[in-house]
Amino acid sequence: MTARDILVTNALPYANGPIHLGHLLGYIQADVWVRFQRMQGHTVHYVCADDAHGTSIMLSAEKAGISAEQLIAGVQQEHHRDFCDFLVDFDIYYSTHSPENRELSSYIYQRCQQAGRIATRTISQLFDPERELFLADRFIKGQCPKCKAPDQYGDNCEVCASTYAATDLINPRSTISGATPILKDSIHYFFKLPEFTAMLKEWTRSGTLAPAVSNKLSEWLDGGLQEWDISRDAPYFGFEIPDAPGKYFYVWLDAPIGYMASFKKLCAEKGLDFGAYWDNGATTELWHFIGKDIINFHALFWPAMLDTAGFRKPTAISVNGFLMVNGQKMSKSRGTFITAATYKEHLHPECLRYYFAAKLSSNPDDLDLNLEDFALRVNADLVGKVVNIASRCAGFINNNFNNRLSVHINDTALITEFQQAAAEIAELYDSREFGKAMRIIMALADKANGWIAEKQPWVLSKSNPHDPVVQDICSTGLNLFRVLMIYLKPVLPGICAQVENFLKIPPLQWRDVTTVLTSQIIDTFTPLLMRVDPSKIAAMVDASKDNLTLTTTDGAVNSPMTSTPLAAEIEFAEFAKVDMRIALITNAEHVEGADKLLRITLDLGLDQHGQPITRNVFSGIKSAYKPEQLIGQYTVVVANLKARKMKFGWSEGMILAAGDGNEIYLLTAHAGAKPGTRVT
RNA sequence: GGCAAUGUAGCUCAGUUGGUUAGAGCACAGCAUUCAUAAUGCUGGUGUCGGUGGUUCAAAUCCACCCAUUGCUACCA
Numbered sequence: 194m195t196a197r198d199i200l201v202t203n204a205l206p207y208a209n210g211p212i213h214l215g216h217l218l219g220y221i222q223a224d225v226w227v228r229f230q231r232m233q234g235h236t237v238h239y240v241c242a243d244d245a246h247g248t249s250i251m252l253s254a255e256k257a258g259i260s261a262e263q264l265i266a267g268v269q270q271e272h273h274r275d276f277c278d279f280l281v282d283f284d285i286y287y288s289t290h291s292p293e294n295r296e297l298s299s300y301i302y303q304r305c306q307q308a309g310r311i312a313t314r315t316i317s318q319l320f321d322p323e324r325e326l327f328l329a330d331r332f333i334k335g336q337c338p339k340c341k342a343p344d345q346y347g348d349n350c351e352v353c354a355s356t357y358a359a360t361d362l363i364n365p366r367s368t369i370s371g372a373t374p375i376l377k378d379s380i381h382y383f384f385k386l387p388e389f390t391a392m393l394k395e396w397t398r399s400g401t402l403a404p405a406v407s408n409k410l411s412e413w414l415d416g417g418l419q420e421w422d423i424s425r426d427a428p429y430f431g432f433e434i435p436d437a438p439g440k441y442f443y444v445w446l447d448a449p450i451g452y453m454a455s456f457k458k459l460c461a462e463k464g465l466d467f468g469a470y471w472d473n474g475a476t477t478e479l480w481h482f483i484g485k486d487i488i489n490f491h492a493l494f495w496p497a498m499l500d501t502a503g504f505r506k507p508t509a510i511s512v513n514g515f516l517m518v519n520g521q522k523m524s525k526s527r528g529t530f531i532t533a534a535t536y537k538e539h540l541h542p543e544c545l546r547y548y549f550a551a552k553l554s555s556n557p558d559d560l561d562l563n564l565e566d567f568a569l570r571v572n573a574d575l576v577g578k579v580v581n582i583a584s585r586c587a588g589f590i591n592n593n594f595n596n597r598l599s600v601h602i603n604d605t606a607l608i609t610e611f612q613q614a615a616a617e618i619a620e621l622y623d624s625r626e627f628g629k630a631m632r633i634i635m636a637l638a639d640k641a642n643g644w645i646a647e648k649q650p651w652v653l654s655k656s657n658p659h660d661p662v663v664q665d666i667c668s669t670g671l672n673l674f675r676v677l678m679i680y681l682k683p684v685l686p687g688i689c690a691q692v693e694n695f696l697k698i699p700p701l702q703w704r705d706v707t708t709v710l711t712s713q714i715i716d717t718f719t720p721l722l723m724r725v726d727p728s729k730i731a732a733m734v735d736a737s738k739d740n741l742t743l744t745t746t747d748g749a750v751n752s753p754m755t756s757t758p759l760a761a762e763i764e765f766a767e768f769a770k771v772d773m774r775i776a777l778i779t780n781a782e783h784v785e786g787a788d789k790l791l792r793i794t795l796d797l798g799l800d801q802h803g804q805p806i807t808r809n810v811f812s813g814i815k816s817a818y819k820p821e822q823l824i825g826q827y828t829v830v831v832a833n834l835k836a837r838k839m840k841f842g843w844s845e846g847m848i849l850a851a852g853d854g855n856e857i858y859l860l861t862a863h864a865g866a867k868p869g870t871r872v873t
Numbered sequence: 874g875g876c877a878a879u880g881u882a883g884c885u886c887a888g889u890u891g892g893u894u895a896g897a898g899c900a901c902a903g904c905a906u907u908c909a910u911a912a913u914g915c916u917g918g919u920g921u922c923g924g925u926g927g928u929u930c931a932a933a934u935c936c937a938c939c940c941a942u943u944g945c946u947a948c949c950a
Contacts, residue, residue, distance in 0.1 A: 207950050247950050316948085331949060348949075381948080405878065412876060413947075422948035444950060485878095489947055514878085515944075522943080552886075558879070559943060566885050569899055577912055585909035628886075635898075642913055651908040667908090720910055783940075 197235040198477040200470045201227050202452040203281075204484060205244035205289065208268040209253055212275040212533040214545070215516040215523060218560060221549050222513055222625070223482035224281040228683040229622040232703040238465070240455040241276075242287040243269045246431035247444035248329065252369065254430075261430040265290055275533035279542045280686050285462070287455040289447055294454035295432050298447040302423075303435060304502040305384065312383045312420060319347070319359050319374035321367040327426050328359070328367055328374055335362030382424035382440065389497040390418055396496055401509035405557055406485075410492050421494055449495045452481070453504075471504050478508040485512050485557040511625060514559035528734035539733040543685050544571045544725055547631075550684040555625040564734070568725040574631075575685075578638040579677055580721050582645070583692070586670035587718030589650060593658045598713045599668035607644060608669065608709060611637055611676045615706045618680050627684070634680045641673040671696070672709050679706050691721050772833040773872035775862050776808070776848070781823040784811065790839075791815050793823065793848065795830055798869025806869070808832075811844040814859065827862040829872050 203223045206216055220241075227239045245265040254264040265288060273286045288294075305311050319328045330347030337345045338361040347359030359365065360376065367374050397410045422443065424434060429441040453471060460467045470477050483491050488510075496506045515522075518529035536545065548567050551574070552560050590596060602608055614633060621630035650666040657663075675692070679701050682689040693700055695716050780794035790811045797806040808830065831847045849860040 209950075244950070249950060318948090329949065346949095383948085386947090409877065409945075412945085416876095416946090419947065425948095443948080448950080485944075487950090488945090493947085517943075520942085556878085561885080563885065566899080570885070573899060576910065581909060581912050583909090585912075588908065632887080632897075639898090643915095645908085646906075646914045649906085649908085651906090654908075722910085724910070724912095 197230065198469075199230060199235060199237045199480060200456060200477060201237055201239045201480045201482065202455075203239075203241045203283075203482050204487060205242050205448055205451055206272055207247075207249075208243040208245040208265045208272070208288070209247075209249050210268075212272055213523070214518070214531045214533065214536060214562065217279055217281075217533055217545065218516045218549055218553075219482055219484050219513045220276060220281045221279065221546050222511070222553055222627070225546070225550055225627060225683045226482075226511075226622070226625060228282065228686060229619075229703075232679075232682060232701075233619070234702070234704070238456065238459060238470075239282065239284050240287070240452060240459060241283045241285075242289055242291075242451045242455045243272055244444065244448045244451065245269070245288050245290040246429075246442075246447060248326075248332070248425070248429060251428065251430040262290070271534075275537075278537050279533060280546065282686075285455055285459040287451070287458050289444075289451035289454065291451075291454055291458065293457045294447055294451050297454050297457065298432055298442055298450045299435050301450060301498055301502040301504075302442070302446070305498060308501050310385045310388065310501050311423075312385055313380055314383065315378050316381050316422075317360075317376050317378050319365065320377035321370055321372055322375050323370040323372035324367065326369075326428055327377070327379065328369070330359050332368050333359045333362065333365050333374060334368050335365035338363055379426050380424075380440075381422050382434065382437065383420040384423050384446075384494065384498070386421045386494065386497060387418045389493075389500070390414060392500060393418075393493060393496065396506060397492055401507075402492065403512060403556055406488060406492070406510070406512050409485075409488055413489060413493065418493070445490055445494070446498075449491065449498075473503055473505050475505045479505065481507050481510045483510060483512055485514055488512060511555070512557040513553070514557045517559055517561045519563055520561055526738070528736075528738035531733060531737045535733060535736050538736070539729045540725065541722065543687055543722070544575070546684050547571060547575055547681075550627040551631040553625070553627040554629070564730050565727075568727050568730060572724045574635050574638075575722055576724050578635060578642060579674070579681070582638065582641050582670055582674040582677070583695070583718060583721070585645060586650075586667040586674070587695075587715075589654060589663055589667045590671070590715065591717050593654065594664045594667075596714050596716070597664075598671065598711055598715060599661070599664040600712050601665070602669040602672055602709055602711065603662070603665040604644070604669055607640075608672060608676075610640075611673055612706050615680070615703070619703065622683060630680070631684075634677060637673075637680075638677055641670065641677070644673075645670050668711070671715075675701075675710055676706055679703065688721050691719075695719070695721075770833075771831060773829050773849070774832040775866045775868055775870040775872065776828055776830040776832075777868045778823045778826045778828060779807070781818075783815070791818070791823070792842075795828075795846070795848070796868045797830070797832065798867065808845045809843065810846045810848055811839050811842070812848050812850070814850055818859065823859070826859070827866050827868070829860045829862065 201223060203220050206212060223239070227237050230237045243265060250264060251261055254261040257264060269286070269288055276283065276286065319333055320326070321328050333347035334344050336343050338357055341363070345362070347362060347365070349357070365374055366372065394414050397407050397414070402410070423446045424437070424440045425431070425443050427439045427441065431441040431444060432447055434440045434442055456470065457467055459465065469475055470479060481491055491510055499506050518531070521527070521529070523530045536542070548562065548571060549560070551570065590598065614637060618630050618633055621627070621633070645666070648666045650663045653660045654663045675696065678689050678692045682701055689701060695718060696710065696713065697715055698710065774797055776795035776797050778793055779796045782792050784790045784792050790813055793810050793812055795808040795810060797808060800806050810830065829849045831849070834847050836843050836845045851858045851860065
């Protein structure tokens with residue numbers, strides 16, 4: 194086997210919030226791969242950093258009354274602590290706000306400019322006259338130009354799903370100051386990405402991307418690439434563009450360059466050769482581990498920039514999907530938006546590493562953390578199967594044989610079978626098919642337990658506690674266990690270190706599977722891992738709900754009343770114009786062709802002739818409710834609202850629900866309310 | 874609106890160059906065992922393989938349409 198020389202990067206977390214379990218999925222995946230490669234004897238440099246630039250960070254720092262530098266220094270420390278807690282073993286955890294990154298970003302930009310790959314042109318953008326800064330779409334809210342829904346962001350409407358320019362919003366306002374934005378011209382710098390189409394088409398099909406990722410990229414490539422706006426106007430927290438006063442690099446320009454900068458810093462510390470990993474024609478490997486949300490930045494802009502600046506392109510980009518919790522998006526109100534720190538307070542980090550590994554593949558599929566399944570799986574596999582092997586064998590050796598393993602083992606065929614699995618498991622680790630690797634390892638653990646049950650050392654021990662056959666059986670069991678721990682070491686490095694202490698052996702390497710431990714004096718066995726207690730999961734979820742209350746890392750209060758400030762005061766008479774009635778939902782169904790709407794049939798009681806009054810309304814609550822959940826519920830309808838023609842028919846009223854666009858909660862009436870009763 | 878991925882036992886997932894009665898682990902039931910962190914072993918049932926239609930001697934596997942979930946739709950970090 195030839196020794197590989199690999200530089201691995203992990204996506205840079207944004208320095209404006211805590212690390213959560215969704216982040217950890219990608220870091221744990223990369224870390225397992227890195228640890229595996231190192232166990233194989235390959236050279237791996239593993240770098241990461243905080244992504245520290247951008248408007249959001251600038252604003253957060255202002256709110257907190259500190260400098261951006263202070264803010265990112267604090268966050269960097271927290272992030273690094275979280276990664277250490279979860280045994281993510283970076284060689285360096287740096288920041289994009291570094292001298293190395295400033296230098297490299299400027300250099301790469303200048304090379305692009307010299308190559309004629311930079312264009313400038315004037316664009317018109319909304320500008321906050323009070324704060325004197327240009328506003329990205331998400332900092333602008335207003336009324337949707339199509340459906341008139343209030344409080345919509347500057348790019349698309351969450352109610353009717355239409356897309357538009359921020360300039361089309363009715364009554365736009367800056368979410369930063371509340372001021373009405375004005376249109377203002379500014380020169381922007383663009384990277385001429387379309388000129389790289391042919392190169393990128395070839396590169397993305399060169400074989401090192403998952404097919405699903407290549408397909409995704411060809412969507413963009415076939416649809417025609419656009420020039421990429423790489424400048425932002427002051428004030429902006431970032432690096433000023435050379436020879437362009439008041440213009441700053443857009444954060445996504447210098448973020449991937451942060452990989453290089455981080456590695457450059459490591460080179461200075463360790464005396465490594467930077468060029469051997471970045472120069473055009475380098476024979477080392479360069480691997481990026483990222484989430485599927487940032488594919489375009491890494492597989493389009495990044496190779497194009499590297500190419501232009503005379504650097505090598507990545508060997509491979511490994512893409513992971515998003516983390517779901519209990520089958521749904523992570524949600525603060527459900528308590529499933531769980532930070533690394535909160536998890537660590539309640540549960541063992543290596544349990545999460547195992548659960549992720551058990552479900553990871555090389556595909557960018559989303560991964561579901563089902564909390565009930567998590568406890569069952571970890572307890573069954575790790576405690577019940579693997580650790581149990583050591584636990585049930587060690588007692589005999591400790592108590593009856595002076596801690597000494599037998600001079601030989603008594604089932605070479607079984608040991609050989611365990612050892613021979615090494616090649617297949619290694620192949621699966623290398624190709625990032627961790628789930629399949631875990632399945633094979635657990636099947637071996639089952640086999641070990643079955644074998645011990647068959648040998649029944651406890652029966653022999655009863656008639657003669659010092660029977661050497663008992664020593665042989667248990668020594669063999671511990672050797673089987675040792676092989677399994679070698680296989681699990683990339684996933685469970687901490688537990689494996691405890692095992693190394695227990696067996697009094699040096700750190701296990703992959704090649705150690707070929708040997709057997711005999712005549713060894715071992716330590717007294719102590720429990721390696723406790724079962725996951727479901728009540729601790731519940732406590733963790735509860736604690737995550739509390740997070741919602743609301744101070745984020747920047748100290749800013751985040752509540753519904755602050756994100757959507759109170760509307761102007763009204764007179765009672767104005768309120769009284771709104772006629773709200775209790776309505777019984779008699780039917781609810783999907784609307785063919787509608788993304789967000791449900792068609793709802795309401796019963797409003799009887800009219801003066803004793804005929805039932807029914808109303809048909811459309812409501813954008815499909816994301817939150819299934820039709821069958823709604824039927825039979827009593828709710829509140831604005832009954833005198835003018836009927837509105839919609840694409841799918843007339844909507845005769847509006848049912849009331851609370852929501853911020855992400856989550857929706859229908860208002861319901863307590864039992865006893867009758868359809869048609871007025872709500873006041 | 875366009876596009877992509879996903880949809881297989883209660884749960885989490887395997888399974889496609891189309892081919893005999895569709896698999897694993899967990900959960901569940903019975904038996905055994907009690908060395909082990911109530912851990913382990915043996916045995917057992919479980920599925921209209923999201924839906925409809927089509928191609929075929931034969932489809933979970935290919936095609937079309939539909940439904941659901943998640944996401945993307947680049948000047949958004």
